[in-house]
Amino acid sequence: MVQADDWVFPDCVGKMVEIAEAHPRVGIVAAYQLEGACVALDGLPFPSAETSGREVCKLFFLKHMYMFGTPTSLLLRSELIQQDAPFYDEKYAPFEDADICFRLLQTWNFGFVHQVLTYSRLDDESILARSRARGLLNLYRFSAVVEHGPSFLTVEEYKRCLKDAEREYFLYLARCALRGRDREFWQVHREGLGSLNYVLDWWTLGKWIPRALLEKSWEAFWRKWDGNPSSLRQSGSKSHRGDTQA
Numbered sequence: 001m002v003q004a005d006d007w008v009f010p011d012c013v014g015k016m017v018e019i020a021e022a023h024p025r026v027g028i029v030a031a032y033q034l035e036g037a038c039v040a041l042d043g044l045p046f047p048s049a050e051t052s053g054r055e056v057c058k059l060f061f062l063k064h065m066y067m068f069g070t071p072t073s074l075l076l077r078s079e080l081i082q083q084d085a086p087f088y089d090e091k092y093a094p095f096e097d098a099d100i101c102f103r104l105l106q107t108w109n110f111g112f113v114h115q116v117l118t119y120s121r122l123d124d125e126s127i128l129a130r131s132r133a134r135g136l137l138n139l140y141r142f143s144a145v146v147e148h149g150p151s152f153l154t155v156e157e158y159k160r161c162l163k164d165a166e167r168e169y170f171l172y173l174a175r176c177a178l179r180g181r182d183r184e185f186w187q188v189h190r191e192g193l194g195s196l197n198y199v200l201d202w203w204t205l206g207k208w209i210p211r212a213l214l215e216k217s218w219e220a221f222w223r224k225w226d227g228n229p230s231s232l233r234q235s236g237s238k239s240h241r242g243d244t245q246a
Helices: 012-022 053-063 078-082 096-104 127-133 136-152 155-179 183-194 202-206 209-227 230-245
Strands: 026-035 038-040 109-120
Touching (some): 012 026, 012 109, 053 109, 053 136, 053 155, 096 136, 136 155, 155 209
Parallel strands (some): 026 109
């Protein structure tokens, strides 16, 4: 599937099919992708033509390495697409493509071509940009840990990963509460957390807002400090002159 405004380079399909044919247990094939002017989907060591799907998913949870890109950047075996109807679960929109990758890679391996084979145009008015504005990327990262983490991580790995994910996500929500967000923003996150058996209310946010305030104060202190480096030099120079006179 090639999304609107994206494109694939001339040898994209041939290179990806070559990997899939050479490795029968590979269900998904990806390659480097240009996102605007930047190369994305990097991180796997060369050559890595075939990697355990479970290991690729663990990289997301433990090292924040996301290898799935967009539907444009992936080749999927037709038998996997045909085995389920519908293929994508709309309840995970607009990240239903990522959700299906986690599900497939529980049993299939991941193939990779170490060449730039696809291009994804960045646009401020795109669905992804609107998703960022509503915090949907933050919500999805958290929900992915909750829903898919137990399938790929040990019990101890999952506990650590979930604790880190909760801290990151709820601190983000606390920052948003301090800045002020509209009703639609909170409704999206309330419903999303509800589907994960979490409750979002002021009691929950109240536990994180003090941390967000402390973080905000600390950042303001360092901005002020960095903006006036002469205070440190003057202090040091006075001390030095005093030592000389003594």
